[in-house]
Amino acid sequence: MSTGAPARPGLWATLRSQVVAAAVATQWLVLGLGTALLALLTVVVLLLVAALCLIAVGLALVGPALRVVRWVADLERRRLTAMGHPTASPYGPVPTGWAEILRFVRADVSTRRDLGWLVLHATVGLVLGLLPLELLSSAVQEISTPLWWQLAPGQATLAGGFVTVDTWAGARWAVVTGIVWALLWLLLSPLLARGQAAPGLRLLAPHPGQDLPALVARLSATRAAALDAHAVELRRIERALHDGTQNRLVAVTVLAAAARRALTRDPASAEPILERVQDSAELALAELRSVVRSILPPVLEADGLPGALAALVAQCAVPTRLEVSVPVRLPVSVEAVAYYAVAEALTNVTRHSAAQGALVSVQQRGDQLWIEVTDDGSGGAAVGQGSGLSGIRDRVEAHDGTLEVRSPIGGPTLVQVVLPCG
Known part of the structure; x- marks a missing residue:
């Protein structure tokens, strides 16, 4: 008995994780x-436009049709990005x-790949996309067959409708086949999801050769953002030292004289x-320590990102729940940006x-x-000039990351940051 007991929690945990992954x-x-x-509807529209082009009527519809193709492809890019595969849009302006x-x-490579x-x-x-729905519906229908097959004689089936259930034995077999469909x-389901996403990951991403100018422009913008963020950080440190620590030290000098x-x-x-001299010196030392901690918090160096975030959440005035899944230490610059x-x-x-x-x-x-970072507040947050979210954006973009803020009036608010950490 004692040897088999520890296996059950592991089995249930595995089954639960498999069900969650399938869902x-x-x-x-x-x-x-x-x-x-x-996409199917767009293909039909493109065929109609191509047919109309033979009589010159569809030539005026080529531009709108191209925009429809781009719109559908961008919807798939958003889905792939939400799945954890960020896919940039490679489009230039339509003439x-x-x-x-x-x-x-x-001539456009992106259009051919989109098609x-x-x-x-x-x-x-x-x-x-239809297969998991068919598997689920078959599983539910056949597992529940013993509950309703007598109420609808001749309509209870199994094996995809090829076998009619008209006996208790057939109803019991339907339960077995339903369990097979569920398994x-x-x-x-996870394999089907990867297979459905594979063409988009291959064809909707920017073509390597085509995207070189865009890459150069993006790197230039990133370099400029990094320099700006660095300059802003230096100005912040300079103000903290000038307005705080320096004034305290001046007071110490005056009082000492x-x-x-x-x-x-x-x-x-x-x-x-002399007592006031000591108090001013202690305040200056405390402010100097505060400035040093703001450059790189010691808790981040000592406890890593999970420990630093736990300390940060514990100090928040709003009740906050923390979920961290970072199995290894990340580069110091990435951890610092994530922390701030x-x-x-x-x-x-x-x-x-x-x-x-x-x-x-x-x-x-x-x-x-x-x-x-999500909250159930009043919403209305925006990335504006001089706001805290602008500071996040500058730090994130300096590390080739992205910031997305969704905050409708009335809430809730979502601040999403994606940072490369390879």
Whole structure:
């Protein structure tokens, strides 16, 4: 008995994780089914436009059709990004005039790749999106057959409708086949989700040769953002030293001079002055330590990102839950940016959101670090000039990361940061 007991929690945990993985995969497959239906409709529209082009009527429709293709492809890019595979949009502006548009379509690599993806997604993606729904419906129908087959004689079936259930033995076999369908759903759904996403990951990402100018422009912008962030950080440190520590040290110098003069005239009066000198020196030392900690918090160096975030969440005035899944130490620069992004986001939650609760989720997904800070406050947060969210954006973009803020009026608010950490 004692040897078999420890295995049960592991079995249930494995089964639970498999069910969760299958449910998440089914969610993405259903969303992919939606884009596949749009892709199928777009293919039909393109065929009609191509047919109309034979009589010159469809030439004016080439531009709108191209925009529809881009719109559907961008929807799939958003789905892939939400799945954890950030996919950039490679498009340039669409020219005006049907002749220029036709030349653009023939020469543009992205358009040809979009069309290839459109055909694959409208066929293979559509089938893969339907399969988990069929497996689930068959499993539910056949497992529940003993409950209702007598109420609808001749309509209870198994094996996809090829076998009619009209006896108790057949109803029991239906339960067995229903369990088989459920197991197939559990095992195949994650594979089907990857198969449905594969054409988009291959064809909707920017072509390596085509994206070189965009890469150079992005790197130039990133370098400029890094320099700006560095200059802002130096100005912040300079202000902290000038307005705080330096003023304290000036006060120490003035009071020390006053104490020297008092010692020659009235030694008894020097005691309170020396006490003020000590207080000012201690304040200056405390402010200097605060500036040093703001450069790189010691808790981040000592306890890593999970420990530093736990300390940060514990100090937040709004009740905050922390979920961290970072199995290894990340580069120091990445941990610092993640720490300050969470710190600034929680500061905004405390000061401006009127929230009752917040959630900080930090997960490493492959070579990316995903940071999400959500709250149930009043919403309305925006990345504006001089705001805390602007500071997050500058730090994140300086490390080739992305910042997304979703904060409708009335809430909730989501601040999402994605940082490369490979």
